[in-house]
Amino acid sequence: MKKEEREFLGKFEKSAGISHSFSELRERLEIPESPRRKGVPWRLILGVSLSLALVLAIAIPLSLPGLIDGQLTNGSSSPGEEGVPRLELWDDVETVRLANPKSVQRIYESNLSFIGDGLALSTQGPTGKTRLLSGEAIHVDSSAFREGEEGAYPIEVSSDEGSLTYEVEVIVPEVVSLETRFLKGAYYEGERPESSDFLVEKVREDGSRAAATDSEIGLSWDSLDFSQGSSDIEIFLKTNPSIRTSVSVDLLPLEEIDLAGEYAYIDDYCTFGQPAVEAFSIEEGYFEPLYTEFVCEGEMSLSIEEGKVRMKLPGYNQGGTYDPQTRTFWIDGIAGDPPFACFLRPEGTVEVDLSFVLDEGREETFLALGGYLTAGTLDYIKYLEGDCYLDEEHTLLVNEDTLFTERTRIYCHAEDQDEYDAVLEGIWVDESGSIPTVGWVFEDGGISWGLGTAMHPMSVVREGNSLLVRYGSFEVIRYDIATDRILTYQDEDLLGGTYRRIDRENEAIFTLTYGMNGRDDYVLEKGGSLPSYIIESGGTSISILQIEGYQGEAVWEDVSYSGTVGRRYLSDYWGRYGDYRDFWQIVSPRSLGLPLEGEGWSSYVFCLFEDYELVDYAPVQFDRVDEGVVQADLRFASGKEGVLFFEGGVLRYGGEERAEERYPWEGLLILGRYVSDSGEEIEVDKYAQLGEVSHREDGGETVSSSIAWLRGYDEETGEGTILYSWTSVDGREQELRECPMTREGDVLTILYEGVPYSRSLA
């Protein structure tokens, strides 16, 4: 079972609240025991690694010349309309900070001029999203800087989304020379020099030394002729180009590349933040995965393809490609997912461990790249668990300036500012469905989803013009002060939903209880009524309400009824109804390549097939329930109209009833495996599918099947045409393709993708 499955099932199990332990099961297991083992004491297993106990976390909070955070206006609570407290908006966004502080030069020797390279701002808007602003999006005012004059000077960095001022310092000694060390070892064909490849130290006139930041290092070279075997690279200070030195570097062919090392990955599949995590390591040609999505491992075999290094691992489809131009090691995605961009960890990178508090027992390891946690990593942790600290007492705050010099454990804490509870108090309405329902409910310092569910404790923290509400690990929502809405997020840039306050003056809650504790709370305008069924998800599902004692009367105040709720999904009716020659079919229009507007994953068509041929089709969706029967109005491509009835597992149309045929092609002559001249196989199966057979290295096989139809088929001879639904690897393109079937003697042949595949009937 994969990690994702285990996590999902674990969360489900937790919510189901089943208390079951192995101990009660163990007593009922009758495990045989070898007589010779009787009386032997159980071995003691030392489960604690001594090395763990010896690891002591050491991290140095870096003291830098006066960084001044973005100035904020204090907010305050004030009563809003109808007694609902409202918060005042702050003029500035909550955080404006320097991004990549490590690359910002803050100390200038007296013969250096100011440089704005590497400056970028990280800002957080009302929805909590962090944005990186650089280049033309920011303006740097260094007018106060006095080159060569000892002192501290403010530098202002501004943008449309906020500004900040940081200090730089000019010191007396001048830089007289540079000392460099080439960290990379060699360049391989296609790679270009980068400043981070070099460790550059500035040597001052008083003999002291200081590391140059990446942003102040300039590189130049005449040409990189890899046939020459080496080249000189000029290294200089951009702040004073006359201070320079030269380093000879090896230039090697790509065939000689050494990919050994530890690699990092910026996990960009998070709702907030993009944490830097361990990706994989390569040692003596052995690839070892460290990131959860990488399932391949083993001895690498490398080949050069179009100026890139292709890596394969025996027994795995997942491999990788190193692109020397970008120095990116792309690890293949699984099952059509995009590849993962990995990179060699920069010098000084260390692991930072975190034990989650809200999600007890969860452990994650992040990377401090070059010794620093990135803004994306801190955002990710902060969103889930609160601020990070170096100590368990939560006094030493971790930020982007905190330098980690060796593996370190950090601690999280989300402060609860309960003065904001009153702002959230009440019922919030989800308007995404056809009938609004009760969404979030805040009451007595707790939070629940709907009126009938258990309350969770929560912590509320003000962040700029929003409140961040955490009530569990990965369970975070945000209240936006400006719009007075609760926001939830589904994906990185996708808003999951917005919720408004209930309008108690004009709205009432219709509570429907069903089963022993089932409950739905509908929000109705006063004077409105609840229908007997609710069509959902564009007509692909329907809820049928049977409410005892309620006949659609107008609702003027909160009411509660009991009844039953039955849900049906159109996808349950996917399939063929009838025999293999004349049948109805409910199917995605994409499969048949039908030109329907607005079609997508959840759209369906009802098709009429006669003598194998598609004679008519109509889009289908649930439209109503009449006398307990779900119905759909059909408007066929031919212009004909009709009604489709869904009765249990049976369809009724045109006065005829048909049940689903699970094996539409069962017993047909054409079923079986077909082999090409080169030994490749395809299969036609009883499910009415055509599939490619691939043999795995473990001896097993995989059949990748597509839905299929017959045309002009003769069961006597097996001749005719198979039409199958072809889909591109990324799933975006789909079309119907033809495979003619012919017979010579006892040999049936299918022309699949232009290649003949045959099968003997003998």
Next chain:
Amino acid sequence: MDLVRALKSALERKDKEKAESLFARLYEENRGLVIYVLTRYLRAREDVEDLINETFLDFYRSLPTIDGKPGPYLAASARNKAISLLRKRSHESPYPEDAEPSSPDFARAIAFEEWARTVVGEEDYSIISLHLGEGFDFPELARRTGRKEAEIKSRYYRALRKLRKGERE
């Protein structure tokens, strides 16, 4: 060596200590799956807890005939036991979609599933539910939806990842 083979081997050697620890591991790794399957069908906590025991005991007794991963066998066994129990009780439907979808025992689990549906969408959640809960394999799901098996797989794992990293709505 996989867990089932290791367990069989320990039993053959009558190494009780080893067999017990392996079975405990197998139980820990698969208990969530068994609970997920059983709660598709059953409304009472006691029923679920009883059938967890029965499912694992049945697995243990059938070990000589089982090869490969334990998950599919346990899921199928749990499903059969649940349906069998419901059939014995004539007043309950064996088909969960027709049954009343809630109980006091599992209200939070149902709320969790409602959340999961909103996070990944109805269609993708149905892939999770059909695969884990109903035991449909990916080729079967591909047949039902008219999609490539690879796409179904991709949607399945992407949806699980989304649930792992998503927040409650």
